[in-house]
Structures are given as structure tokens and as C-alpha cells.
Amino acid sequence: IAKRSPCVAGHILPTVQLIGAQKAGSSSLHADLLRHIPRTAQAVNAHRGNFSKEPAFYNKEVTFFNKRKRYAQGSAFYAAHFGRCSSRKIGVDATPDYLRDPRAPARMQNTFRDYPGAPKFVVILRDPVDRARSWFNHFGLAWKWNVGGKRKSIEAWAAGRLAKIAARCPTLARNDTSRACDAWLADAGTGQKGPIVAGLYARQLRRFLA
16 A cells, blocks of 8 residues: 555545445445554545535545546545545545446546556455345345235345346356446446346456456
């Protein structure tokens, strides 16, 4: 990890990117990074001043590279969420949705193109089935999704999602997908298909290694 983060408009640009995966322990890992690596710091300005309408959890997950409107505001807007350059801190952004967003790698490359060696990626993964079950339980889907007034089981929910994915992308199991399928999978990162699609780690990691 670099000795310090780059300076943009008076604020540090986070060079440590904990990109995912969601529901894989990223919050615990984020806390450990801040606790054990000297001078690391999360964002400090979410929910304050110009960013008063942002949720407080944006201090951990700045959601810059996966949100079109936020990314369009530029690197100065991103850096402004972090401390002043005089702090000599190493910024950490732990947004787990970056991993599954196909736009994030290119946006990161563009943002850090003038800073060789940055950013450094940190990834934590989890068995995809366990991760999907955790997602299901976290968002209370067992209570939200019903069939004839009867609570839907995770098995029934997963079977339905997998059937839709298989119908739309029949060659996915062979890792051979069309451009249209790739676009559909990217859009499926949230909502009902999200928990399944987000477990396709090989596809996601390949984009960051390209």
C-alpha cells in the first residue's frame, strides 16, 4: 500500500478499494483494515455539509464508481468525502457493489490513470450459496415474497431466479455469453436476480484483471 493517498482538490483520493463481495464479510474486513494498517482512514464527510443528504454508511461505502450521477461529478467530488491532504492518511473505500458492476473497473482506471500503482484492490469472497442465503435473510425476502399468501422458501425463490437466468442466458454455465446476455446480467445485479448473479465471481474478477 502506498505511503500516502494522492491529493485532489485538497482532499485525499482513496487508493485502497475493498470492492466486495456483498454479504461476504466486507464490513468486518473494512473494520480490520482501519484497525491494523497504520494511517488508513474511511470517508469522513458523508452526512455532513454539502453531503448532508447522504446516508451515514457512505463513510464506508462511498458508492462512487457504481452510481452514474455520482461518478459524473468527478474525482474532486469523490475525494471531498475524505480527509484533507494534510492528514497524510491512506483513504479506504469499501463499496462491495463495485465488484459486480461492469462499469466500475473502467471508471477506476480513468480516475487513477495519473497515479501509477493505484488503486490497490482488496476482495473477500464467500461460498455463493451461503452468500445468497445471507442476502435473502438480510433483506427479509422470506416475508416479502409470497405465493398464495404462503411464505416462500429460499429454495423456491432460488429455483425461480435460476430458471429465469437459464432461460435468458442458456450458455452461462459454459461461461459463453452473448453481448446481450452480458448486458442483461449487468442490469440484474440488483433486485430479485441480484443474489444469484452476484455470486458469479469469476466473471466479475476477470473485468478487474483485464
